[in-house]
Amino acid sequence: MLRVMKNFGLDDLRLVNPDEFDAYRLEGIAHRTADLIEACSIHESLDDAIGDATFVVGTTARARTAGRTYLRARDAARSIGERIVEADPPERVAILFGREDRGLTNEALDRCHAVSIIPTVPEYSSLNLAQAALVLAYEIFLVVDGGLEELPRGRRATRPPTQQELEQTFDAIADGLSRIDFYKARKPEAVMRTLRTIITRADPDLREARLLAAVGYEIGNYLDRRAGAPGEDQRGDGSDTAESKA
Numbered sequence: 001m002l003r004v005m006k007n008f009g010l011d012d013l014r015l016v017n018p019d020e021f022d023a024y025r026l027e028g029i030a031h032r033t034a035d036l037i038e039a040c041s042i043h044e045s046l047d048d049a050i051g052d053a054t055f056v057v058g059t060t061a062r063a064r065t066a067g068r069t070y071l072r073a074r075d076a077a078r079s080i081g082e083r084i085v086e087a088d089p090p091e092r093v094a095i096l097f098g099r100e101d102r103g104l105t106n107e108a109l110d111r112c113h114a115v116s117i118i119p120t121v122p123e124y125s126s127l128n129l130a131q132a133a134l135v136l137a138y139e140i141f142l143v144v145d146g147g148l149e150e151l152p153r154g155r156r157a158t159r160p161p162t163q164q165e166l167e168q169t170f171d172a173i174a175d176g177l178s179r180i181d182f183y184k185a186r187k188p189e190a191v192m193r194t195l196r197t198i199i200t201r202a203d204p205d206l207r208e209a210r211l212l213a214a215v216g217y218e219i220g221n222y223l224d225r226r227a228g229a230p231g232e233d234q235r236g237d238g239s240d241t242a243e244s245k246a
Contacts, residue, residue, distance in 0.1 A: 001097075002030035002037065004133045008141040013040045014049040014094075046096075046108055053094035055083050058104050058112035059132055061125045069114045074139050076116035081143030095136065100129045161209040169209045170196060172216030179220050 005013060013036055015021065023037045030037075043049040050056055057080060063070050071079065083091040096112060098104035109115055118127060118135050127135070161169070174192050177183065183191060199212065 001130060001133050002026060002033040004130060004137050005036055006030070006033050007134075008137040009145065010137060010140075011036065011039065015040065015042050016046050016049050017044060018042065046111065050094040050096070050111065052092055054091040055080070055114075056094045056096065056112045058096045058109045058115045059098070059136065060103060060109065060115055060117060061120075061127065063115075063117065068109060068112070071114050071116050073116050073118045073136050076114060077136065077139035077143050079114060080140050084144055097129055097133060158206040161204065161206045165206065165209060166200075169199070169213040169216075172213040174216070176216030176219030179223050 001013065005011065021040075021042060026037055027034050041049075057071075057076050080093050080095070083093055095116075096104055096108060098108065116136060118132060120127065170192060173195060174188065177191070178188065199209075202208075204212065
């Protein structure tokens with residue numbers, strides 16, 4: 001739970017009558033969470049723990065017979081996010097997780113404005129505490145933070161190629177394919193149109209475009225080297241002529 005909170009920016013852990021709370025052992029398991037452990041509060045009752053919350057979301061593996069407001073995890077996260085991001089001032093939201101072995105009691109669920117369910121296969125619906133917390137915390141993080149931080153690119157990523165540089169790539173590929181008689185019964189224009197679509201859809205950077213062009217250039221260079229090698233057939237395929245076999 002501590003690592004999940006640290007991963008997704010949650011910072012207020014409240015425990016209700018825990019069987020054991022060993023801060024030293026917890027920090028040894030969940031590294032770099034000393035600040036969360038220090039801020040953690042222990043309460044004698046659930047009412048005391050959630051007394052200052054304006055919106056309480058419980059968690060359960062399955063809907064029960066009571067007529068509660070059930071939300072999928074993503075919808076619950078959206079409701080939570082609205083109260084954190086859009087409300088002025090932001091509301092205090094509590095998310096309740098039950099014991100690992102039996103979850104939340106009906107009495108605890110009675111105190112919830114909504115109950116979140118994480119969809120799973122019906123045959124095995126139960127998640128352990130850390131799994132359930134991770135899924136819900138991740139969904140809340142996407143709503144609140146947006147998860148818009150730019151993902152890392154390859155170390156060699158370069159600028160996009162200009163249209164002129166792309167045309168040079170296409171010309172090199174077209175020439176290389178022509179040199180190996182790739183087109184045969186195919187129409188060169190149709191082949192290159194398809195390759196253009198594939199390459200532009202891939203959105204290559206300049207380095208990648210130049211690598212594709214190099215493939216076309218090297219086809220021609222290889223054939224030129226083979227054609228100029230002593231004893232090699234001028235067609236460049238390395239096969240002997242009928243006369244040389246005789």
